[in-house]
Each structure stands twice: as C-alpha cells, then as structure tokens.
Amino acid sequence: STAPVTVTVTGAAGQIGYALLFRIASGQLLGADVPVKLNLLEIPQGMKAAQGTAMELDDCAFPLLAGVDIFDDPTAAFDGVNIGLLVGARPRGPGMERGDLLAANGGIFGPQGQAINAGAADDVRVLVVGNPANTNALIASAHAPDVPADRFNAMMRLDHNRALAQLAAKTGTPVSEIRKVAIWGNHSAKQYPDIAHATIGGRPAVDAVGDEAWVSDEFVPTVAKRGAAIIEARGASSAASAANAAIEHVHDWVNGTPEGDWTSVALPSDGSYGVPEGLVSSFPAVSKDGAWEIVQGLDIAAGAREKIDASVAELAEERDAVRELGLL
Numbered sequence: 001s002t003a004p005v006t007v008t009v010t011g012a013a014g015q016i017g018y019a020l021l022f023r024i025a026s027g028q029l030l031g032a033d034v035p036v037k038l039n040l041l042e043i044p045q046g047m048k049a050a051q052g053t054a055m056e057l058d059d060c061a062f063p064l065l066a067g068v069d070i071f072d073d074p075t076a077a078f079d080g081v082n083i084g085l086l087v088g089a090r091p092r093g094p095g096m097e098r099g100d101l102l103a104a105n106g107g108i109f110g111p112q113g114q115a116i117n118a119g120a121a122d123d124v125r126v127l128v129v130g131n132p133a134n135t136n137a138l139i140a141s142a143h144a145p146d147v148p149a150d151r152f153n154a155m156m157r158l159d160h161n162r163a164l165a166q167l168a169a170k171t172g173t174p175v176s177e178i179r180k181v182a183i184w185g186n187h188s189a190k191q192y193p194d195i196a197h198a199t200i201g202g203r204p205a206v207d208a209v210g211d212e213a214w215v216s217d218e219f220v221p222t223v224a225k226r227g228a229a230i231i232e233a234r235g236a237s238s239a240a241s242a243a244n245a246a247i248e249h250v251h252d253w254v255n256g257t258p259e260g261d262w263t264s265v266a267l268p269s270d271g272s273y274g275v276p277e278g279l280v281s282s283f284p285a286v287s288k289d290g291a292w293e294i295v296q297g298l299d300i301a302a303g304a305r306e307k308i309d310a311s312v313a314e315l316a317e318e319r320d321a322v323r324e325l326g327l328l
C-alpha cells in the first residue's frame, strides 16, 4: 500500500469545503487507489463547524481516508502538504473598497504562502479558489520563494465548465463532444471565454453554433457573469460546482489531460501570448507528466486580442495594487 497523500483544505468549514472534502476522501481527487490524509485549516470561529465536518467524514468510513486533522495554524496545517486547496478567503463586505479587500486577503494568503514555503513536500501543488483567486495565488507564491512559482495555480475550471455547459445547451450536443474551449485572463467578469479553436462533435464550434451574435451577446456574458446568476437564484454562491471544478483541476494536474483536448488554468505567465511574465493569468493548457504546459501557437483574432488584453490589464492593476500595499 502507498503512503497517503496529504491534502490541506483551507476554509474547510465553508460551503465549498463541505462540498469538497467528501469527494476528496472518496478518492475522486487523486484516484480510487490513492489514500489521502486531510488537514483542515480554519480560523478559530470556524473550528467547531470543521470538527463537525470531520465527524461526518469519520462516519463515511471511507477506505481511502487515512486521517483527518483540524488546525487554526497555517504552519501546522501545511506541514508535509502535497496538495493545497486554498478555499478560505475574505469576502467583500458592505462598503469595502477594492484596496481593503486585497489587503485583507493579503493577510491570509501571505502567511499561508510562508507556511507552504516552510513545510510543504517537494512535490507540493497549490490551487487557489478563494477570491480574488489569481491575485491571491500571486501573493501566496511571492511568500514561498523556495517553491517553484508554477506550483501555484488559480482556479478557472469552473468558468471553463460553465462554457462547456452553455455550448452543449445551445447546440444540443453532449459535453463529452466538445473540445478546446479556452478561458483567458482573470477569474472575474472581465474573463474572455473563447471558442475560436473549439470543436463540437468534430466540427469547428463557430460553425456548429452558427450564430456569431449569440457568441458575443449571450455566451460570453453568460459565462462571465454566471457566478452572479447563481447567487441570484440560490441565495448563496456556487459551491458544489466550484468544488467539482477544484477536483477536476487537481485530478488533471496530477494525472494528465485527455489526449486531443485541453483545459483552462490560471498559472504564472511565462510571457506567452503577450501576457506579462509572472501574472497569474488563465491560458489553455495541457498537463503532461504532472506539470502544465500552455498551449502554444494559437491564432488570436483582433477582437479576442482586445478582450484578453483588457482582462490581463485588470490583473496587472491588481498586482500593482498589492505591490503598493507591500503584499508582494
């Protein structure tokens, strides 16, 4: 039997945490033959609820679950971590300015980055879900100088999956027949969902959709604003779909993406497609041998270029703001 993989989940008592932990413990994150040890990190006010979740995890008697520990100290929670899911974050409160939001999250993701730097396993992979996810990932990475920057990702998989679902519904095609959708830029309403290279049932997606106005006037805004639509309908933000996306992201990162397809991942730019080096921006990417590779050589039309540039400009502004706050 193999040694368990240590998975640390922050914000474990939150709604995404509740949708995530049971799926990790059942083997859906890493595979049905990989035992996992769960470290739950919460703030002191969340500890009791996290205990309750841990009790329920026990009560599932998952054969792959090698143990659950609960912490309110990041250094302890990230000791020996192989997979870090950084879900807990400071939401925007009433009257909170963007600077306040970035500062509050810097106070979370800076220390967590330091704890990862101090104690993580050599193969650590970190996925930031808590918003503003891209910039939180940048902050965490900046505080973990001994960990390669490409081990810090921000989650775009929910946006990617939302795009697949919209295309499937529009064309009456199963999601399994859709390939090579891409989300570019920031996980925000300024993201750019792109079907220029996608195929649906083997045909170019633009032909299968056959409706340019739908793409620009319906598809792009629906995907980009889906989070707000879920809040409006559910009275709470996306949780199960966000947890599902986190599971799929890490599963593909570790086990590889399917041949002939790619996914969307926010990772530190290497300068590809003119995105300034270091910004944690979303690209189409494939996973090979446990590492992401940005898909190269795609033609970017002028209209797409403008949208990607606008999203990347927002990321650069966020980076400049956290730099000014001394968080990088």
Ligand code: NAX
Pocket: 010, 011, 012, 013, 014, 015, 016, 017, 041, 042, 043, 045, 046, 087, 088, 089, 090, 091, 108, 128, 129, 130, 131, 132, 133, 155, 156, 158, 159, 187, 227, 237, 238, 239, 242
């Ligand atoms: P909840 O408010 O239900 O849960 C957050 C939990 O994090 C709380 O239990 C809180 O006590 C805990 N927490 C806060 N600070 C912490 C810290 N320093 N260390 C450890 N735990 C801490 O939020 P939930 O709905 O679970 O959402 C979590 C985050 O995911 C939010 O920032 C949200 O905006 C973000 N999302 C990101 C998505 C993405 O696609 N990247 C989509 C879904 C979601 O909106």
